Amino acid sequence: MTSLLRQTKELGWRGLSWMDGLFNRLYRWRYNPLYHSGAIAVVTLVVLLVTGLYLLLFYRIGEPYSSVAAITDQVWAGRWIRTLHRYASDLAIVAIVVHAVRVFLQGRSWGARALAWISGVALLATFLVCGWTGYVMVWDVQAQYLAVEGARLLDALPILSEPIGRTFVGERSLPGAFFFLNLFLHIVIPVGLAALLWMHVSRVARPALLPPKGLGRVVVGVLVGLSVLAPVGMAAPADLFRLPESVPLDLFYSFFLPLSAAVDPAWTWVVGGALTAVAVLAPWWSRPGEARTPPPSEVDERLCTGCEQCALDCPYEAIRMVGRDDGRAGLVATVDPALCVSCGICAGSCAPMGVGPAGRTGRDQLAGVKAFIDRHEPGSRDVVLVACDRGSGGVGAFSTFRGAPVFPVSCAGSLHTSVVEYLVRSGAGGVLVVSCPPRDCWNREGATWLEQRLFHDREAELQERVDRRRVRLAYASAGGRSVVAGELDAFQHHVADLERAAREEAIDLESECDAPEGEVQVEVQT
Amino acid sequence: MIVRALGAVLCVGLAAAMVGLSSVPWPVHEETHGLIRLSWRMRGEVVEACRQRSAEELEELPAHMRNPEACEGRATTYRLRVTVDGEERSDELVRPAGARGDRPIYVFRDVPVAPGSHTVVVAFVPVDSAATSAPLELDATVEVEPREIVLITFDPEVQGLVVRP
Numbered sequence: 001m002t003s004l005l006r007q008t009k010e011l012g013w014r015g016l017s018w019m020d021g022l023f024n025r026l027y028r029w030r031y032n033p034l035y036h037s038g039a040i041a042v043v044t045l046v047v048l049l050v051t052g053l054y055l056l057l058f059y060r061i062g063e064p065y066s067s068v069a070a071i072t073d074q075v076w077a078g079r080w081i082r083t084l085h086r087y088a089s090d091l092a093i094v095a096i097v098v099h100a101v102r103v104f105l106q107g108r109s110w111g112a113r114a115l116a117w118i119s120g121v122a123l124l125a126t127f128l129v130c131g132w133t134g135y136v137m138v139w140d141v142q143a144q145y146l147a148v149e150g151a152r153l154l155d156a157l158p159i160l161s162e163p164i165g166r167t168f169v170g171e172r173s174l175p176g177a178f179f180f181l182n183l184f185l186h187i188v189i190p191v192g193l194a195a196l197l198w199m200h201v202s203r204v205a206r207p208a209l210l211p212p213k214g215l216g217r218v219v220v221g222v223l224v225g226l227s228v229l230a231p232v233g234m235a236a237p238a239d240l241f242r243l244p245e246s247v248p249l250d251l252f253y254s255f256f257l258p259l260s261a262a263v264d265p266a267w268t269w270v271v272g273g274a275l276t277a278v279a280v281l282a283p284w285w286s287r288p289g290e291a292r293t294p295p296p297s298e299v300d301e302r303l304c305t306g307c308e309q310c311a312l313d314c315p316y317e318a319i320r321m322v323g324r325d326d327g328r329a330g331l332v333a334t335v336d337p338a339l340c341v342s343c344g345i346c347a348g349s350c351a352p353m354g355v356g357p358a359g360r361t362g363r364d365q366l367a368g369v370k371a372f373i374d375r376h377e378p379g380s381r382d383v384v385l386v387a388c389d390r391g392s393g394g395v396g397a398f399s400t401f402r403g404a405p406v407f408p409v410s411c412a413g414s415l416h417t418s419v420v421e422y423l424v425r426s427g428a429g430g431v432l433v434v435s436c437p438p439r440d441c442w443n444r445e446g447a448t449w450l451e452q453r454l455f456h457d458r459e460a461e462l463q464e465r466v467d468r469r470r471v472r473l474a475y476a477s478a479g480g481r482s483v484v485a486g487e488l489d490a491f492q493h494h495v496a497d498l499e500r501a502a503r504e505e506a507i508d509l510e511s512e513c514d515a516p517e518g519e520v521q522v523e524v525q526t
Numbered sequence: 527m528i529v530r531a532l533g534a535v536l537c538v539g540l541a542a543a544m545v546g547l548s549s550v551p552w553p554v555h556e557e558t559h560g561l562i563r564l565s566w567r568m569r570g571e572v573v574e575a576c577r578q579r580s581a582e583e584l585e586e587l588p589a590h591m592r593n594p595e596a597c598e599g600r601a602t603t604y605r606l607r608v609t610v611d612g613e614e615r616s617d618e619l620v621r622p623a624g625a626r627g628d629r630p631i632y633v634f635r636d637v638p639v640a641p642g643s644h645t646v647v648v649a650f651v652p653v654d655s656a657a658t659s660a661p662l663e664l665d666a667t668v669e670v671e672p673r674e675i676v677l678i679t680f681d682p683e684v685q686g687l688v689v690r691p
Contacts, residue, residue, distance in 0.1 A: 026533035090548050145554065155634075161623035162567070163634040169565045171679055171690065222541055230545045241691060243555040243673040251547045258552060 021479025029437035036211035037099035044092040061179040083227035114283035144238035156265035170240030296340035303354030306330035310346035343443035344414030351460040362416035376405035391436030393481030413446020560670035566680030
């Protein structure tokens with residue numbers, strides 16, 4: 001990847017981080033729509049299916065325009081449902097593009113994720129084609145513009161002997177077969193969408209297909225509200241003997257029309273083909289060089305106890321349990337390097353520290369934290385920040401933040417709880433672990449598993465002997481440095497209160513009781 | 527409270543933007559645009575050249591294929607010339623469709639014109655000297671309204687080019 005591309009990506013990432021921070025402040029991370037862009041696209045698909053079924057009851061292929069006009073003006077709630085169908089389709093495109101941009105800027109478009117990326121590009125293309133057929137169904141001036149331009153583009157290809165554009169000459173009325181074929185495509189394509197969606201999530205464990213209920217309700221509620229407040233009407237009907245004066249373009253689907261209509265169709269194919277090739281081949285040209293590609297996880301079979309936790313926790317189903325061949329009973333974990341993205345979450349899941357990417361296993365983390373403590377020597381009033389490299393307001397790049405020493409980890413989900421215990425037992429007043437918000441985790445489930453390991457006994461759990469009052473977990477996106485500062489401040493006050501309470505507890509009350517009359521002696525033990 | 531209000535404002539703004547972009551009135555054709563469209567389908571003439579096979583040639587053929595006459599046919603290419611108000615707007619060869627040139631001939635051409643009255647001369651002439659079919663010709667004055675498409679097509683009933691509407 002050239003340095004220009006890297007810089008552009010970095011710039012894009014900064015812009016996205018800023019937006020994440022803004023949306024987190026406005027909507028809180030749990031309901032940030034940018035974190036749920038893929039799931040919002042699925043919600044819109046459900047809305048489209050439901051509203052589409054209703055509209056299908058009243059659409060007539062022999063009278064396309066008048067049947068849609070009847071739906072709009074006469075059928076019960078027809079105008080709103082038609083509008084809801086349209087706005088849901090627009091939101092689908094927005095959500096898919098946002099999702100694709102996020103995934104690309106987060107470097108999740110190559111390697112084991114290449115299938116998800118390519119199927120995602122295919123999903124976008126399929127949505128566009130489905131939308132085009134939907135607009136042609138209405139057979140208004142926009143449909144005419146789309147159909148005529150589409151025919152012009154297809155006629156530029158040496159595929160059919162008869163120009164498709166002759167269908168729209170007007171010499172004879174359009175055959176019913178045309179509208180039937182169009183309707184058939186519009187109905188069958190969603191089946192293809194379902195298949196592509198299955199492929200899109202086939203390599204992840206526990207895909208989160210739907211957003212949180214509250215956000216889902218808001219999305220549907222906003223769409224319904226828009227449909228009621230801004231219902232679509234009917235544009236002028238198509239007239240094949242008239243050049244349309246003005247066309248109400250839906251730019252989400254017809255964005256290319258003003259450009260392609262102005263140039264030779266060959267240029268449209270060349271540019272469109274080039275852009276499509278760039279998108280489809282992104283897993284190859286966006287892949288970092290060998291030196292920057294992290295190695296996959298490895299299993300130390302001597303240490304593996306076959307507990308299966310790593311296989312359970314892996315967000316990419318890259319770990320399988322297989323029979324041992326070393327004479328020991330039970331199973332042993334094995335990592336498929338083709339599926340492993342080197343997130344390191346398995347390292348955090350393994351109590352005996354027998355799995356993880358080279359340099360980031362539990363043992364490597366312990367060695368790292370020992371050196372960290374030697375360097376910083378945190379005291380009982382000090383809070384140590386454990387910060388994820390990707391998010392955490394970017395503080396993972398610092399050695400200290402507001403006086404607090406920073407221990408960076410590649411992904412908060414890879415953090416082994418022994419590191420937290422070691423920090424507390426070495427005398428740190430508190431450990432503040434800052435992770436990406438759960439739905440923004442670059443490795444999908446790192447933040448979720450970390451929370452469960454720290455506070456809910458998920459293997460490899462933080463031991464009971466560790467004072468939970470001295471451990472806190474906070475969530476902050478890459479653009480959420482002020483959130484980290486606020487959490488750190490609050491935790492530092494909390495730790496100071498703990499220290500004060502500990503000192504007061506250590507006051508020797510007996511010495512006060514034993515003091516001679518008239519004299520009070522107070523011995524304070526620190 | 528302020529944060530929630532700002533969040534709501536942003537949501538409304540983005541929703542309004544989506545609604546706006548969903549239906550943008552895009553000017554496509556001005557009043558000064560009109561179109562003459564040529565569109566027809568016809569079976570071109572097939573010109574055959576026949577000759578007698580020699581005895582040696584017949585000897586080489588299987589018994590059931592010894593037709594004394596050998597004919598080779600080819601579909602005729604046509605030349606399309608269009609002039610509007612004396613100005614040549616198209617002069618091109620139109621070949622039969624298909625990879626082997628054995629499909630019908632399709633003509634589909636658009637000639638942009640300004641609205642108004644225009645003298646249109648169309649000639650669709652076979653270029654093969656052996657062709658015997660009559661050329662298709664049209665010499666007509668057409669009235670083109672603003673943004674109107676005037677169609678010139680082949681009418682099989684009259685076996686000639688006609689103007690529609």
